[in-house]
Amino acid sequence: MKIAFIGLGHMGGPMAVNLQKAGHSVAAFDLSKPACDKFAAAGLTIAASAEAAVQGAEVVISMLPASRHVQALYLGAGATGEGGLLAHIAPGTLVIDSSTIAAATSQQVARAADAAGIDFIDAPVSGGTGGAIAGTLTFMVGASAAQLERARPVLEKMGSNIFHAGSVGAGQTAKICNNMLLGILMIGTSEAIALGVANGLDPRVLSEIMRRSSGGNWALEKYNPWPGVQENAPSSKDYAGGFGTDLMLKDLGLAQENAGAVQASTPLGGLARSLYAMHSMSGHGGLDFSSIVQSLQKRAS
């Protein structure tokens, strides 16, 4: 199958490589020349422009940083459709946007695509760069059932879990709901362990008790924030790698933007955003998000 792939960052690059390895013909593009060069070296065919990449493509995939980049790519600078990539994509093409952006933006682009006879779906991912390289990402898809079936063979080359969240935009919503909950449970788990340790408990013993009790959650299973409790967790590697504080902050910001739009109340989710923002402002934006536990411990002044 002929696939155009736009956006060759830490996530998009390896995803495109996996598609090519699976036998697809991939035309890739990124506005950054170094990114193009890096993945050309990895074997990808680089197109001269986004417009060139989508020529003759049956499927277009994009992986960009934020809502405004997706709007600019598909709709053009004026947000009118003029100058946007949609005008260069053939009717009948399937467009899969895997960026994590506002659900409202996914829906806005989908409407413009629909008017041009193009199928646009959102399919944000979780799983990090490790999952992107290994091809074990989780996709949360907003699409009709038919669109999802059309996308499935392609998604399966990049990921191992494919969830159908609902119609277009629902993939984004599911992702921010999940990540808001993740942000909360990481802080909650950190508070609980820190409180226990302040009372003299062993963090390993307490973690194990809670993991097997009603406090059990993904952080206690796979990603314990306390150094030394789990050998492979970022906490045991000086919080290097993993999922950065600033990326969690971005997702919590999207959740708050969404909550404001639908007038939802998210007391813990909103507070989690402010706590990660404080943590980032104190210079820890590049550390794994589980390093938030440090803000709850006594430090040398």
Place this chain on the structure above:
Amino acid sequence: MKIAFIGLGHMGGPMAVNLQKAGHSVAAFDLSKPACDKFAAAGLTIAASAEAAVQGAEVVISMLPASRHVQALYLGAGATGEGGLLAHIAPGTLVIDSSTIAAATSQQVARAADAAGIDFIDAPVSGGTGGAIAGTLTFMVGASAAQLERARPVLEKMGSNIFHAGSVGAGQTAKICNNMLLGILMIGTSEAIALGVANGLDPRVLSEIMRRSSGGNWALEKYNPWPGVQENAPSSKDYAGGFGTDLMLKDLGLAQENAGAVQASTPLGGLARSLYAMHSMSGHGGLDFSSIVQSLQKRAS
């Protein structure tokens, strides 16, 4: 073995019954006459007083509502040891307190017991009245290793999980850490589902996605707060039964009392307490604690 059991409430009564069923000789007592009558009818031998109950007992177990009741029982009203039950318990006896109280109180009573040659350990439980009746409670034990081994055969008649949290008081600390985390997870899960639903997502679909992703936690596994998602959860039974809002509020209050004493920071745990307090004040203290999700949804005014 000859066992004295003090406190025959919804938890203590069935626990004492299980000990008797297991072949132990149980002398039970409660200050409430109706409670004594109810469990006399269930086959328990009721003693004339707490002092009578502990006569000749090898093990004494207590299950009381709050710190002040445990202090009053063992130390007497003046908190001097005079008039307290410790004076009537033979040296060498093992005392197991399964009440959920302040760790500092457990330690205070343990010191007085130790001075009288009595082994005092804390062993608060989780698992609810269902677990008490079925004998499948979880015990979180604060004791020396030797004390725990001495208590184990008795605890095994009432529960299926026995965790050694650390020395005396550690059982209480582990329990409030776990329940603080549980209180946070339940609100966080409620916020996430409510946000998804406000965006048009199906609560079952979203719950299943998060359960299998990094938002996964005990509430999504066993105790989904959204009505209709899990058949056996309290949310599907009008929030009847389960673990009451006011009981969660009590445990979160103990966690805050502890956090204040050790100067720990618990931003989400403290906020969770205030949110359950608001929920209780609006008339929902008797509903299962997962009903907190109602405070995050639009209601008819």
Place this chain on the structure above:
Amino acid sequence: MKIAFIGLGHMGGPMAVNLQKAGHSVAAFDLSKPACDKFAAAGLTIAASAEAAVQGAEVVISMLPASRHVQALYLGAGATGEGGLLAHIAPGTLVIDSSTIAAATSQQVARAADAAGIDFIDAPVSGGTGGAIAGTLTFMVGASAAQLERARPVLEKMGSNIFHAGSVGAGQTAKICNNMLLGILMIGTSEAIALGVANGLDPRVLSEIMRRSSGGNWALEKYNPWPGVQENAPSSKDYAGGFGTDLMLKDLGLAQENAGAVQASTPLGGLARSLYAMHSMSGHGGLDFSSIVQSLQKRAS
């Protein structure tokens, strides 16, 4: 002076009336026919359209509900400037937008206006409908010093306090900062009084002590949330009138949107938004925002 006034709601209508009373020639317009009729009856000259209203105007003033209305009015539906009112306004005209909207939107419209040789400034107000009718509003203005001096004679007919917050957009920022702080201090004041009352203190006595101490704030001076403490406060009139919960919720939402955009941390401001959202969802969106105190008190279930 010839003035066009767009937006004749509870605030805009009386503001336009005050300008006419001061001797200006006002051409008014609103998309709602009943609003036009109501203020025609009050003596305003109603134009056939927004385009007709701005014909020959030296000053254009707008008072609209939200960012999207201001964008649609001045820039047109496509956000391209085509179809927008700017195309009908003569170069050299001063446009004063008194809507409370996102600072980013004010700046976006100002750039388009500037390109057309039009002076666009933001001047959101506080003071409520009472201040609009009495002509005692507070204006927070984002403009150059020269633009502000040009606007001052007009603003003085509608308000008694005019603050220069900074360049365009700064009026909006100042307003949401102030209102975020107001939302926080109203809840904080409510918590403090409710805590005192729960301990048996007289709310009047406690309010007076705090008013004269370091807890002193605007709510204790002018707007005590506890019924019966201040005769003229909305709390003593069943929370009727005043500044509605849903309006406070809107402003706190703008503050959070802004905080997300600049990655600021606002733990109390974010929590205040969620608490007002809960209060609104429980059916109190139309009550004065000081009714938030009710959510902190015990109620009959």
Place this chain on the structure above:
Amino acid sequence: MKIAFIGLGHMGGPMAVNLQKAGHSVAAFDLSKPACDKFAAAGLTIAASAEAAVQGAEVVISMLPASRHVQALYLGAGATGEGGLLAHIAPGTLVIDSSTIAAATSQQVARAADAAGIDFIDAPVSGGTGGAIAGTLTFMVGASAAQLERARPVLEKMGSNIFHAGSVGAGQTAKICNNMLLGILMIGTSEAIALGVANGLDPRVLSEIMRRSSGGNWALEKYNPWPGVQENAPSSKDYAGGFGTDLMLKDLGLAQENAGAVQASTPLGGLARSLYAMHSMSGHGGLDFSSIVQSLQKRAS
């Protein structure tokens, strides 16, 4: 008048000195020898013990760090009254405790005093060491009207504002309500200014706008947290002096202890405690509490 004064710390010492300067005969005592020596040098008569100090005293005043010290002083170690100072105070004596402690402790001591025919009232202060030296403290008094009138001539030698909060314990409650509100206002004010500055506003201009608008509060009047806005505020002196973060943390802890006891909901007050605890743990416990604004700003990592 013959006055015994127990507790010669940064507050108590200068208060006792002011009483002596006003012509009273003061017998002072502190468990710390250096404290006694320091104020002996300032002219105070130091008694050999607390028991000696209260011999023949018409009024006894105490100024101690925390609840446990007040309990130990008046009731003795065993909390039985035995070994406590009350046994050495003559019936009819007036005892004024100016410590900031739990209201429940004030009431507990008052009951024991009452049984011995002694008048015990609580009169915690605000105003800091500056106010203690200048004799301009604010007293919040829990007492009967007759007891307050008896105490007034003495209090007037040490302070300029005397508030009657209610019966015994009410002084403590009023103080923690006020200080909880102060802690909230300071963080709220910090958030608002930081948000404005992040948007390019001048902190002086924004502070002045809010001070004169509905965000107005004591912090904006007297104690602006942003460096350089008010010359005499601690923020303009590297947060030296003033009211330390750890003292605010203690008062917020008392407020939470109280809220837990009466099941009040204090979402902002509880969060404020956790934020000051984080600030203290990061090494800022000795700085003025307005330094909390630093945790909301971007810092060099």
